[in-house]
Amino acid sequence: MTKKAPKPHLTTLPLDSIIGGDSIEALNSLPEASIDMIFADPPYNLQLSGELHRPNNSRVDGVDNDWDKFADFATYDRFTVDWLKAARRVLKDDGSLWVIGSYHNIFRVGAKLQDLGYWMLNDVIWRKTNPMPNFRGRRFTNAHETMIWCAKSAESRYQFNYEAMKTLNDDLQMRSDWLMPICSGSERLKGEDGVKSHPTQKPEALLYRILMAATKPGDVVLDPFFGSGTTGAVAKKLGRHYIGIERDPNYIKVARARISKVQPVPEKEMLQITSKREEPRIPFGWLIERGLLEPGTVLTSTNGRFTAKVRADGTLISSDHRGSIHQVGAAVQGAPACNGWQFWCVPREGQLIPIDYYRQQLRAELH
Amino acid sequence: MTKKAPKPHLTTLPLDSIIGGDSIEALNSLPEASIDMIFADPPYNLQLSGELHRPNNSRVDGVDNDWDKFADFATYDRFTVDWLKAARRVLKDDGSLWVIGSYHNIFRVGAKLQDLGYWMLNDVIWRKTNPMPNFRGRRFTNAHETMIWCAKSAESRYQFNYEAMKTLNDDLQMRSDWLMPICSGSERLKGEDGVKSHPTQKPEALLYRILMAATKPGDVVLDPFFGSGTTGAVAKKLGRHYIGIERDPNYIKVARARISKVQPVPEKEMLQITSKREEPRIPFGWLIERGLLEPGTVLTSTNGRFTAKVRADGTLISSDHRGSIHQVGAAVQGAPACNGWQFWCVPREGQLIPIDYYRQQLRAELH
DNA sequence: GAAGACGCTGAATCAGCGC
């Protein structure tokens, strides 16, 4: 067996390409803290596949006694820790990691994630509309797979496109259980012989939702077990950069051909993420400076129970309190916090108009 | 602190009772290989810090009990290994174990299960119809919990009532994802002050399905973290024996009072286990799980000429036939087929209400 | 009395920037 020497660390990322070879070695060749998101579909534990490989590509022997089972769990755990560590090094501090697995391996992966300092954000259940039935009638139909979404650390300011997810779900918060079909039909890659090109090709819809949820256009997405390249195909389509790592030359070939046919969404604007959090901040005082509100204007709370006057410096004054729109709103209610923009209103034509209305007006003017 | 001396091993099981004290000590006091099934709802190690407020400024009443606090992962792992080992000793060779948890703890529990030689059969997802939203909009709604079902070993000939699960699910294989509401309303135990008696009371429908799937009448079911006693209540109802272990004297009191009020399904035969497109499909068995129909209820045919009794697994039994609502409906009429939903009725206030009425009710609840 | 409004609550690892 030929074993490549460890690659030197690259100084620039090999964007939109597939690195051939061992996942851990390839990860170690990349610059640290350079990747925005990692999606990983690692090999499952041996008990089903019988095809567990050690990091050095040697195959783990089949097993049928307790001692070996333990040895194999330990081997799998070492492999898991190795790639999770290597992945964590290349991940940006505010990056996040997704891992998918089944009950054979996902519990071991999840425990090691936590041990290494990753911070779990959600476990997400992919519910399959069309799972394989349980033929022997000895268990429940295994109708789902589990994904773990985690940040590099508890302090990480990870990307989450809350509004996009909510919109995707008919204006209800997106839940942790996702209903999707398995990859089949024309989406399933097949060779000329009609045989499926990869045994565990993931549906593009799954990656679509993941990338829409946790990345922004231009981000770099890495997949250390690239397989048939679903991650790359969807990343290209959605205007994200991808880096794939794959050991099997045939899978690389299949994935390259596949991705080359992908048409990116043509208009950049279609990919933009709208988020209230990212809109430019408008201080309350600006409304007064710009004449949208006059000093001395009496504001009324949404429920009509409280009033306060606008002062020239952008603070409010009520009978008992003075301070920012938020502080006075909280104080009059005796609440720990308050969004003054939504709480305070101006009476106009018999209605109460939240001052947020004026902010939106100003925001539009300021482009 | 007074610490009880280790109890000697009992030679007979304390059936249908609650053992006060530490889970591991109590497990160690029981005879080995004596338990048919264990259901465990261990502390989740939530690691909550600070307070969380809803958008309307009300405070979320989170779990902050001492029993959920662990110093670190290693401490939690030791605790997990200890109780899993003790549980495995008392489990019969052909017995099985269920554990429920969330992403905070379930991956650690799952990994330790495998390390100790338990053999995973399924991970089962409880999808909540009505989870708490994510108030800050920083994650997906945490809308599920995970259960692991495992046998004592890979060689175990565990109990699985495949046919019962299939009939409970309208003659389709039961999947690994279960849709059920959280425990609320009148089922939720409250003190005289109206405060919930236990922070994490599980719904009876969940235990109903578990016990129907993996035990038979007369089996002994053990719950080492008994809490408010849901396991005991459902076990008593379904003619299974229970043994609870609980440390908190107040929870024991609550559980005892609760279980004393439970009426077991009166006729043994009702417990025996035999081996549409646009609207969501509601299996007949769900009406029973959810308490809309009780096992033993007598159904009458629309024309009043036939009767049949409801059994706990969702089958009917008439004088000459047994099977699904459709099968028995067809058989008593000598017809080739029958829509049991329209054919079978419940007498109520002098009228015959088709069981379809209950289906519609449940459908509305489940959205 | 019925229908609708309103309030409360559930195993929750729940913010981000600037000084």
Place this chain on the structure above:
DNA sequence: TGCGCTGATTCAGCGTCTT
């Protein structure tokens, strides 16, 4: 890094009160 300020954020079900 620590502190203080700004300001973003909820779904389904049940019970009670009002119209």
